[in-house]
Amino acid sequence: MPVVDLDLVKSLYKTPGAIRLRLDVAPRFKVGGAIVTRNINPLGHTRLPRYIRDKKGVVEHDHGVFHLPDARVIGAGDQAQHMYTVRFDAREVWGDEAPANDSLRITLWDDYMKPA
Amino acid sequence: MNSIHDMGGMHGLGPLDQADNEIVFHAPWEGRVMAMARAMMAGKHFNLDEYRYAMERIDPARYLQLSYYEKWLEGTLTMLMEKGVITQEEFDAHLDKLSDAGS
Amino acid sequence: MSSDASDGADAKTALRVRALESLLLEKGLIETEAIEELVDMFENRLGPWNGAKVVARAWTDPAFKERLLQDGTTVLGEMGFDTIQGEEMVIVENSPEIHNIVVCTLCSCFPWSVLGLPPVWYKSAPYRAEAARDPRGVLREFGTEIPADTEVCVWDSNAELRYMVLPERPAGTAGLDAEALAKLVSRDSMIGVTKVAPP
Secondary structure, eight states: OOOBOHHHHHHHTTOTTTTSOOOOOOOSSOTTOEEEEOOOOOSSOOSOOGGGTTOEEEEEEEEEEEOOHHHHHTTOOOOOEEEEEEEEEHHHHHOTTSOTTOEEEEEEEGGGEEEO | OOSTTOOTTOOOSOOOOOOOOOOSOSSHHHHHHHHHHHHHHHTTSSOHHHHHHHHHTSOHHHHHHSOHHHHHHHHHHHHHHHTTSSOHHHHHHHHHHHHHHHO | OOTTOOHHHHHHHHHHHHHHHHHHHHTTSBOHHHHHHHHHIIIIIOSHHHHHHHHHHHHHOHHHHHHHHHOHHHHHHHTTOOOSSSOEEEEEEOOSSEEEEEEOSSSOOOOHHHHOSOOHHHHSHHHHHHHHHOHHHHHHHTTOOOOTTSEEEEEEOOSSEEEEEEOOOOTTOTTOOHHHHHHHOOHHHHHTSSOOOOO
């Protein structure tokens, strides 16, 4: 492992968007498409919070290709896939007590969703 | 994992305390641990996702007790030991040396 | 939360941090200058003055604002702000129709490049839990009341996208230039828990 010196640190922080993967991977969902989040309960690492599992939402934006955090933690490579902003009605997430007009937006990877 | 860190929507975690509003490190050690965690990831000893998972594995009761940077220290030590970069014995030896020097 | 930890506990943690640093130095894994550069970046170079500058420019330059909302990563990169882990920057605009508020329920991800270090309350369990479920309640605690027919949208920062809120420009600022406008923009308004107060 190289020593973490001043040059290495300085080089790192001048690379905006370095986390994005420049790979040609087909998206599995379209902007405007209705989805439902998966009900997964892994023992490992995931970025799909419990409160948003098995909920219906609409894909608003496709951010492009990124690695799947769940995979990197178990040494399963990057599993490069698309990452999207998905909009949920507050009532869908929290029930009828939530204000009718409000919403929640969260980032979801292809693997976290199914078509609705 | 379905652990305490996944707290969106939870009730009962206490009142929101806006008092601590500053954007600085509260003690120099906070800045040092922040820097070391980032440096170790820069050196590819572990990645950010693994690092987050290490903190998610902290015992739930302790997780709620530890401050933000205390969690960073714990996560960093866990990662470095699990990856074989340092050992508990080596760390303890350095801690003993510093403790002796201070007393 | 141990933000009121006794001096004893804090001193013990400080010693552990020093022990780790001395061990890593001894093993030749880090150099002190690297650590000090990172500390300096967060203590001195990153702070809400960055975000305030971006907001003021967006308020006064419609073409810049459009580019900013389309591709925050590129535009903020052009402005020279350090990025921390190569994350993408997304700017979300508040308006009379929609009020955005940002949280990271799973940890405490924050747009460090433009806002610096997060305040302790942002990282706290109450905020992480409540902001997702009851943003209007949290807003009220910050003294912010949003009309019922405005959409309140919570952004949960669960991925390597960092959100900064572009707050609404307050009334009574027509004559001000970007520099004067930037002085009005608080960090909290760029997280979305408050609006920018009129001068």
